[in-house]
Amino acid sequence: MSDDYILFQPALRQYKRRFYCLAAFCINSFMRCFELALLNSAPNSTFQYYKLAGIDMEKINLILSIGALSYELFVFLMMYLDTRWNNLRYLTLLSSFALLLSCIIRMFPTWFPNILMPHAFPFLLVGSILNQLGSSFSYSTSSLISAKWFNSQERSIATGISSQSGTIGIGFAFLLIPFIAPQGKYIPIILYIDLGLQFLCTIAILLYFPANPPIPPSYSEQYRRGNFISDAPSPQDSHSPENQQGNYYHQQINNSEQIAQQITSPITQPIPIQPKPILSMKQSLKLLLCPDFINLCLFSGLQAGCTQAWADNITYFYTTVGYQQNIGGIFSCMNIFTSAIGGFVSSVLYEKKFKKHEKLLLFLIFILGIIFQAFFIFALPIVSIHSQTRDPLIKIPLWLFSTMIILIGFLQGAPFGVIFEIGAEQTFPASEAFSGGALTAGINFFYFATLLVFATVPLGYRTIITVGIVAISTVMLMFLRVNRKRQNIEDIGERNSLIKSDKEGYNETIN
Numbered sequence: 064m065s066d067d068y069i070l071f072q073p074a075l076r077q078y079k080r081r082f083y084c085l086a087a088f089c090i091n092s093f094m095r096c097f098e099l100a101l102l103n104s105a106p107n108s109t110f111q112y113y114k115l116a117g118i119d120m121e122k123i124n125l126i127l128s129i130g131a132l133s134y135e136l137f138v139f140l141m142m143y144l145d146t147r148w149n150n151l152r153y154l155t156l157l158s159s160f161a162l163l164l165s166c167i168i169r170m171f172p173t174w175f176p177n178i179l180m181p182h183a184f185p186f187l188l189v190g191s192i193l194n195q196l197g198s199s200f201s202y203s204t205s206s207l208i209s210a211k212w213f214n215s216q217e218r219s220i221a222t223g224i225s226s227q228s229g230t231i232g233i234g235f236a237f238l239l240i241p242f243i244a245p246q247g248k249y250i251p252i253i254l255y256i257d258l259g260l261q262f263l264c265t266i267a268i269l270l271y272f273p274a275n276p277p278i279p280p281s282y283s284e285q286y287r288r289g290n291f292i293s294d295a296p297s298p299q300d301s302h303s304p305e306n307q308q309g310n311y312y313h314q315q316i317n318n319s320e321q322i323a324q325q326i327t328s329p330i331t332q333p334i335p336i337q338p339k340p341i342l343s344m345k346q347s348l349k350l351l352l353c354p355d356f357i358n359l360c361l362f363s364g365l366q367a368g369c370t371q372a373w374a375d376n377i378t379y380f381y382t383t384v385g386y387q388q389n390i391g392g393i394f395s396c397m398n399i400f401t402s403a404i405g406g407f408v409s410s411v412l413y414e415k416k417f418k419k420h421e422k423l424l425l426f427l428i429f430i431l432g433i434i435f436q437a438f439f440i441f442a443l444p445i446v447s448i449h450s451q452t453r454d455p456l457i458k459i460p461l462w463l464f465s466t467m468i469i470l471i472g473f474l475q476g477a478p479f480g481v482i483f484e485i486g487a488e489q490t491f492p493a494s495e496a497f498s499g500g501a502l503t504a505g506i507n508f509f510y511f512a513t514l515l516v517f518a519t520v521p522l523g524y525r526t527i528i529t530v531g532i533v534a535i536s537t538v539m540l541m542f543l544r545v546n547r548k549r550q551n552i553e554d555i556g557e558r559n560s561l562i563k564s565d566k567e568g569y570n571e572t573i574n
Contacts, residue, residue: 075285076278081212085221087272088208089228091159091264092201096232098166098257099194102126102187104240111247116172116183126184130191131511137199138500145496146344151204151211152274154496158200159265165193166258173251202229203500206483210495214280215553216414223410223480227403230476234399241392282556283549287492347493351501355544356489360505362539363482366429368509369532370475372517373436373525374398377468383444383522386461394465401469402476410480421485421545425478429537432474436533438467439526491549 102109102123110118145154169190172183179186209221244250279285350356377398381391409424417424441457442464486498513532517525 075280077214077280078276084212084272085208085225087268088155089225092228093232094261094264095162095198095201096229097236100233100236101253104236105244108244108247108250112250113183115181126188126191128511129188130195131507133192134195134199134507135504137196138203138504141199141203142497142500143344145494150274151207152272154200154204155268155272158197159268161193161197163261163265165190166261170254170258173254203503204496206487206499207495210284211275212280219410219414219484222483223407226480226483227406227476230399230403234396238396281553283552286552347497350490350493351497358539358543359486360501362536363502364505364509365532366536367506369513369529371510372513373529374475376525380443394468398468398472401472405473405477406479409477413481421481422543424481425540428474428477429533433530433533435467435471436526437530443526444523485545488547488549
């Protein structure tokens with residue numbers, strides 16, 4: 064190989080506008096969940112306002128369930144369009160416009176009450192489906208925006224923020240909507256707030272939201288764009304030793320151990336890596352079918368889906384042990400907010416301390432979650448085999464009961480950003496939208512499957528089921544093999560950059 068290496072064209076760069084892009088993305092995701100929680104955050108007010116349409120809790124659950132099922136289908140549409148466009152601006156705009164259209168559709172019974180209010184159900188249903196369409200282009204792409212705009216040192220933290228912005232939206236919905244709309248006549252205020260804020264968010268994204276930074280921020284993104292090359296060999300040199308070596312590493316990029324050995328070896332030549340073209344949808348889906356990623360989807364879906372379904376019962380838990388419903392509502396909101404905090408904190412810990420010890424971090428989170436949730440097996444009423452409800456085994460004060468609820472919330476959200484990052488590593492060089500889409504579809508599926516199970520079992524068994532499922536997830540986690548494909552590219556890039564700097568310094572000394 065020649066002495067002049069075309070290692071990185073152009074150089075890596077971090078843009079200040081990345082914070083704007085992340086903020087716009089997070090606000091859109093925040094609004095997505097704030098709008099989604101409209102119907103069930105103040106159910107009594109919803110019943111009053113849509114009384115002519117006969118809206119009750121069963122119909123609200125039906126609306127949300129059909130919308131959630133449609134999400135599973137929209138994820139494949141998102142994957143297809145991501146492959147065709149490879150453009151985050153288009154995906155985010157489509158999400159924002161779908162959410163805006165959802166808000167508009169839900170306004171029709173309010174704008175034409177005499178004609179449409181008795182037929183409000185289909186408008187609410189279509190609004191829920193459109194909301195899930197928008198969700199499939201934002202909820203699934205939390206790790207995509209961090210990969211597009213942030214370097215390898217900030218990427219995990221950015222994923223933690225973007226993945227929890229929707230959770231914060233749900234928290235604010237359950238906190239604010241019951242106070243803004245304590246009665247049904249105030250529901251239009253919430254509808255107009257949703258419409259106005261989503262309109263402003265859509266306009267902001269339409270006016271400025273770049274598809275990609277002009278210069279990539281990381282070696283892995285540079286590799287994906289086809290700029291991560293060595294010596295730029297011509298086609299007629301395809302059988303040269305150098306190019307054969309480059310093809311060898313290109314074929315072996317999935318082998319973490321071999322790449323790690325090359326990185327730590329004492330040789331002083333750059334490791335040649337050939338550019339990777341954009342994968343087709345078929346090629347990307349094949350990466351999702353590898354056993355390790357399937358295991359990741361299963362155990363993360365079980366853990367997150369089941370614990371989220373359990374958390375939906377928190378307000379009811381308070382009433383079963385003699386506390387008022389409004390107290391349960393307050394701590395249910397706090398559980399949601401601490402879940403978002405947990406996701407952010409664990410992403411920081413992952414980036415700073417556990418970058419190559421992901422399984423240990425997740426194992427600790429899962430074990431602590433099992434311990435704290437097992438506490439509620441004894442703190443909630445018990446149902447005997449004869450379906451007779453008995454008092455809890457232990458009577459605990461409100462402050463301890465609520466503290467445990469808050470701690471469980473922190474642990475519920477803690478794995479989220481880390482799992483997104485592991486998925487992106489496992490399926491590289493496929494777009495992060497594919498791994499994010501598969502992971503969120505799994506969480507969504509197991510969440511509603513758990514709700515169906517909970518609907519058929521007494522209260523006392525729900526915590527036992529949750530603890531059992533999280534325990535199964537922990538066992539599955541132990542068999543996970545983390546392939547750090549994306550991080551390998553970062554390590555190679557940094558190594559080659561140092562070698563290039565050493566060569567340039569040596570040449571300047573000779574001259």
